[in-house]
Amino acid sequence: NDAVATKSLIPDSADDLEFVFQNGMTSLSLKGRIRSMDWLKENGICMDNIQSGPSTIRDAGRGAFATRFMEKGTVIAPMPLLQVDKAYFDMYELAPDEDGDLDRDGDKVIGKQQMINYCFGHEETTMLLCSFTSANLINHARCSGGDGTCKFEPNAAYRWSSWDANEKWLSKPVRKLLKRKQRALSLEIVALRDINPGEEILFDYGKAWDKAWAEHSRSWTTPPSSSGFERVSDVRNTFAWDSYKTIRTLNELKDQPYPENIVTVCYYWENDDDDDDDDDDDDHVYTDVTMRSMDSPNEIITKRVIDGSSFFPIQDDDRPNSRYWPCSVYERSDDGSSYTVRLFTYQDHDASWLDAGVALFLENFPKESIEFVHKPYTSDQHLSSSFRHPIGLRDDMVPPKWRNLDFIY
DSSP: HHHHHTTTTOOOOOOHHHHHHHHOOOGGGGGTTOOHHHHHHHOOOOOSSOOOEESTTTTTTTTESSOOOOOOHHHHHHHEEEEEEEGGEEEEEEEEOOTSEEEEEEEEEEEGGGGGGEEOOTOOEEEEEEESSGGOOOOOOOOOOOOOOOSSSEEEEEEOOOSHHHHHHHHSOOHHHHHHHSSOOOEEEEESSOOTOBBBBBBBBOOHHHHHHHHHHOOOOOGGGGGTTHHHHHHHHIIIIIIOOOOHHHHHHTSSSOOOOOOEEEOOOOTTTTTOOTTTTTOOOEEEEEEEOOTTTTEEEEEEEOOOTTOOOOOTSSSSOOOEEEEEEEEEEEESEEEEEEEEOOTOOOHHHHHHTTTEEEEEEEEGGGGEEEEESSSSGGSSTSOOOOOEEEEGGGGGOOOOOOOOO
16 A cells, blocks of 8 residues: 555665665665676676677677687576577468458468477477576587587587576476476586687587587578569678679669569758758758659658768767668769658658658768668578577486477477
8 A cells, every 4th residue: 555655765764864865765775686797707697798790700790709718617698598499489481361461371280380490409309498598699619520610619508507597497397397388497507718809609409409400500591582682782892892882773673673572771860950841951851743753653752952062870879860761862973972852751760751651852962871681581591491400408408307209390
């Protein structure tokens, strides 16, 4: 009741009252929980030992790199885990329902969701353990050669964490673990040797994973151009990063379209005065013209034009609404260095020009601020033939009560 709630806000002693005077009322709830730096150094776990960067391993995407020197035995990163039934990641054929929305069509499993790549599993259990920290960035390395030499050697390994109550859950059967909706188990990544700043962190995903990846690599074929798939990096190399190549306008795309899964986006941010219709604004002089849209020929739009020459991408940009927006290229300068573009917005994102009922155009927009991206769910990782396999949980870490089937991924 209200009396109990009020009493809980009143300090219990003179010492507590003095603590509140010195640190504020909200600090009272933290009393006894605030730790000294010495305590944190002895008992805490650093969360910033690794950072993301392009992997040194071909086709691995991004990886985890050491931000500081770490001695052998150092806990590099914690890996809290969520326990999930493997069937949760099953994928099925989809078909339109009565309302036109895509829905599951039949019971035939056609594959696994890609999230399975970030989970630990074992062939004798239906349970997967899925990590949700930056340790997911750590890539695989395994010395599989008979001579003991390898190009990439593991410098880290995983183990049950020393800071979590894992023993309590290792004795539970799978059915009880899967009923639990909160985290139960945790791993930690440990340095197998001294690791220098800038080194990529690697651990062994297991023999089954290694075999599955080798088979995938042998059987992989690039989708034909007729499939509508194209890697965005190839398009960028052709257009965005070649000063001698120009980005195509809407008229040019009628005869020379980009791949079906590629669209253009433009870097832009909204200034505080962008929704101000004052024509005396020296920075943005609006010109509203009614015209027929080139994007949709049957659409009549009110065109608003502003100078876009200042919109260059800025690293760690903290301005509101600074991002790449979907855009169409209408016109190009003679030297191909600047463009006239029309901006659109993502679903559920507000924009002042939409509120004003106009179409926003940017003139003199720099080529460097136009990028190519995949349409949603059309990158190579979303192909049905892309690699999907859990990280192998070592046999010695799988207790008998978890071994509820003979399972092959």
